[in-house]
Amino acid sequence: MGESKRRILVWVEPGTWEACVSAAADLVPAGTGAQVLLLYVPDDSEDLLREAQAGLWGRGRRPRPVATTDGAELLADAEALLHDLAGDAVISTQQGSGPVERVVTAASENADYLVLGREGDLSRRGPTSLVKHTRFVVDHAQCRVVIVWPSAAPSAATIPPLPPDDPRR
């Protein structure tokens, strides 16, 4: 094996993927390039749907398949954007399945960088800007984690002031 390339994992999700891909492109070194894996994991909506239908007694119906693009289209768009922004990147895509936070954490074992987006409260800076699954990944990933605001970050004025009883005040 020759000189190994930087390995970047991008967690592709609706709503944050463009900002994440753009951040990942910045991490691709000019010249040597990088291996970028775009990972999308669907949420458990299909399971919820099946359970809700099972709750209808006696109707004896088979759950209908959901006509979605199933992530393939989203991954293709992410790949196209990354290709435009970082021509040196060697891009692969993957659709995972299972508990999303575990799947992403497991994938981070083989990465140098993980890029993910804030999906929580985007109106102010603070811990609530990360949702539960993202929090899990940030806390458990072994690699460097880059956390991205999907649009312009809220102003620093949204950071609460020091509490009145803080001795450093």
Next chain:
Amino acid sequence: MLVVSGSLLILVLAFAVIRPRGLPEAIAAVPAAIIVVVVGALNGHEALSEIRQLLPVVLFLAAILVVGDLCEAAGVFRWAGEQMGRGSGGSGKRLLLLVFIAASVVTAVLSLDATVVLLTPVVLATARAVRVPAKPHMYASAHLANSASLLLPVSNLTNLLALHASGLSFGRFALLMVVPWLVVIGIEYFVMRWRFGSELTLRGRPVRTTSTRLPIFPAVVVGVMLVGFVVASSLGVEAAWVAGAAALVLAVRAVVRKEVTVRSLGGSLNIPFIAFVLGLGVVVMAVVQGGLGTFLSHLAPTGNGLVSLLLWAALAAVLANLVNNLPAVLLLLPLAAAVGPLAILAVLIGVNVGPNLTYVGSLATLLWRRIACDHDHEVAIGEFTILGLLTTPASLAAGVAALWVVGNLLGGT
């Protein structure tokens, strides 16, 4: 005798939840109904009169399910999905509002089954196409299938069962329930906007392509069917005939246009389901007559005051979670009917909104499924349950309060 019929009821309910080898629920319910008559827990005449009372209700549901399926085959739901996707303009908040409108209308007109089976998959596909987190919209659709089923007698099987017992006309029922319906939907909307505030701020993309036009014919047939319900009710004709006629008209056209086959129509018309509800009704009747009715009558509130109505709804919601909404309404109707129409409508608010505590219709079903079914695809129950705890008690209380106000304003009930 109560031990025999009670055990049989538990068996029928457990079978319906677990559905070993995917067998139809009727496999347990029909023999159980025969046994309660053979052992004398219920005499043959009473069993027959129960069946005669339930039959039009079940036939109605069978017909309306066919109407829903044919609307889907004609592209009504695809059209609704594209409208929601385009109308959202990529905004999660606007999509949620559109999902609320669609789910409320579909539930009220075509019954909760149509929302769960036909609309919710479209909502999921639309959220994915708009590229916003699907969860708030899925939860909204799942919740509204229950809580938006208050408006019309045809919105929920429980309503039709109650309509017979209440002596209300179709129009009167809707008049009494329209404000509770709006209040409950409003509470759901504000709780979801608050609870999913952050997920809903993420931007998606507008979906531009609208290739589908509103299928005019099925829309007109459904509209005529609604008017037909009101007219039929005033003439004393069963709603099942109207729904059956609508199903027939749509079916003939769909077969001619090769949108469906006669064979698939047979699948839509669900005979085992009819047998299941009839069998369940007979077994529940035996349990009520065997002593549970007397026991429940001690718990049952008297009078039409606000507190009584709230207690009725609470009792109904608890019972719906213990044994599911269908048996719950069958158990409570005879008692509530003795009090009056407002008590019956309060019971309906309880059995219709109460199931939102869980996504499978009752706590009992949830627990059974956790124990008995495959664990590969378990949904995380925490968030849905929290949402249920946030909306259900408030919806019950506010819905019943609205019913009480409307009932007193209109008088004569």
